[in-house]
Amino acid sequence: MTWDEYATAWSALHGGFDPRRASFLVRGWLRLAFVLGRPLGRLGVPPTAVTVVGLLICACVPLVVLADRTAGPLAGAALVLLAGVADSVDGAVAVTSGRASRIGHLYDSVADRLGEAAWLAAFWAAGAFGWLVVVAGALSWLHEYVRARASVAGMREIGAVTVGERPSRVSVALVGLLFTGAGALITTELAAGTATLAMVVWVLLAGYGLCQLLAVVRRALA
Template sequence: MGNRLTWDEYATAWAGLHGGFDPRTAAPVVRGWLRMAYLVGALLGRLRVSPAAVTVVGLVLCAVVPVVAGRSSTGAFVGALLVLLASVADSVDGAVAVVTGRTSRLGYVYDSTADRVGEAFWLAAFWLVGVSGVVVVTAGALSWLHEYVRARAVSAGMKEIGAVTLGERPTRVSITVVGLVVAGAAGLIRTELAAGAATVVVAVWILLALFGLGQLLSAVRRTLA
């Protein structure tokens, strides 16, 4: 049955793994993104591609981002494309696991770890473009703290929740893609402008991470108090 799941069957199974958040009721953009992941995941499932293989591909794409982005303004554009492709892989690996019936707690841990390592590569790209190390580390630490608080809340009995804050991974993906594009465009105008443009974008990452962390802590307090 694994790779013959219909969209409705897949959505039901996906919701069960994400705290009951039904993708069929999500905003059009989110619903479209998840349906795309389902279609690609179903195809890869039929081709007998494992979820772990997709996760590894996504991580490798992330690892290449700082290599290309730090070389030139054009490289920053390529880096933005790689981040986008890695985010697709991040959605598809879970879809492959669902449609093939290969979801597991171990796979969830691997996937989450790959996400954090991938984000570290993205921030390394911004550092190579010229953003201060302190700013980069602050952005990474806040994002890590956001995920840590969520994980501890779930282990304390809070039902796992979907994307409810401004500090979630989709926000980080969007900021990284936009940031690398902006840095690349600024660098084409004048090389030294790339660092300043990237710094502004990472500052936005930090602000949204702070706001999102506050939202998450508020939700945790309401649920577990």
């Protein structure tokens, strides 16, 4: 399978969004997933196995933060990056090996939500306010729930690529844990403040993204 063939198949599975017309970073990220996923597909690796590995990596993020409040957030950031790669690679394995399925899409979505919950737990472990972590998780969950219900109600496309999408959450988790780890090298209070700031950014992006999506859904279903 060539990149163009993969992009066409990927677009059909993602509401018609063409990755070849995406930004440089998004296009580059998906090409990386394609390059890593194609050989795994040839080897017969099931895409669900990659999904499970990514979820297990996510589960380790709060554990490393709890184990070491200084170096833990930095290790957690590295794990978030690995989990983000796995999250893209499982889809590439499914598409390039012809194993894409509705049940696999469901498993992937559930794994994404559980993985994000683990990242949020890591920020709570690093000192962020619990209520802020809960709000961040609720807004992100609501974002995905609205899109799913709108699709059931008849919205045929993804609606809108908002600022609160999955890549934004990965970026906030990665950068937030990096800065939290850097702050932990100075004082624990600075680490907690940085973790809280990362949650504020998450909430703002998730809230604004939800408003963007609701506006598009309203027009599509009116």
